Amino acid sequence: MIKIGITGGIGSGKSIICEVFKKLGVPIYNADVRAKTLTNEDKLIRKKLISKFGSSLYKNNELDRSMLADIIFKDNTALAFVNSVIHPAVELDFINWSNQYEYKAYIINEAALHFESGVYKKMDKMITVYAPVDLRIKRVMMRNTITQEQVINRINNQLPDKEKMKRSDFVIYNDEQQGVLEQVINLHNIFTESDKRTKTQESRR
Numbered sequence: 001m002i003k004i005g006i007t008g009g010i011g012s013g014k015s016i017i018c019e020v021f022k023k024l025g026v027p028i029y030n031a032d033v034r035a036k037t038l039t040n041e042d043k044l045i046r047k048k049l050i051s052k053f054g055s056s057l058y059k060n061n062e063l064d065r066s067m068l069a070d071i072i073f074k075d076n077t078a079l080a081f082v083n084s085v086i087h088p089a090v091e092l093d094f095i096n097w098s099n100q101y102e103y104k105a106y107i108i109n110e111a112a113l114h115f116e117s118g119v120y121k122k123m124d125k126m127i128t129v130y131a132p133v134d135l136r137i138k139r140v141m142m143r144n145t146i147t148q149e150q151v152i153n154r155i156n157n158q159l160p161d162k163e164k165m166k167r168s169d170f171v172i173y174n175d176e177q178q179g180v181l182e183q184v185i186n187l188h189n190i191f192t193e194s195d196k197r198t199k200t201q202e203s204r205r
Helices: 016-025 031-041 043-053 065-070 074-102 133-143 148-156 161-167 181-204
Strands: 002-007 028-030 106-110 125-132 170-173
Touching: 002 016, 002 181, 016 028, 016 106, 016 181, 028 031, 028 074, 031 043, 031 074, 031 106, 043 074, 065 074, 074 106, 074 181, 106 181, 125 161, 133 148, 133 181
Parallel strands: 002 106, 002 125, 028 106, 125 170
Antiparallel strands: none
């Protein structure tokens, strides 16, 4: 089984790309969604966040994500602390999740902060989903009730696209100029064939 990491800046459309892979039968682990679940359910995470930011961070037994976002996207130290609390828990959760898919040719770990968190080192291959910044801003403002300034702040707190693309093995262009289906199917074939070759080599040993 090959572990593929998919990343991309906010508004790049990586979740849409993952939905295409999912329709091809590929298991998808959404690290950002699981992180949200764990921040509500994991007692140790909750304890550490409240100790750092106060009990008002949780309302009705759930993390106030807007409040946390306002804190961490203006304070790099706070962002680093939150990442140090959440990323290890998500990494362990992914390992437990992936064990049930050993029979698959490949699985995908979707995360916005693969490179920032260092989780990319545990992946066999990395894909960056790219879209121009102006298009990303437009997408995020259409789906969320946040200002352009807030979107830009979040973009600035993520690794630049050029650096993500440089560190990746593959790039999917989701710029509304190139069709994503063909790009996804091409990568699907590459990963499937790679897994077949690996299994063939192992069977000959």
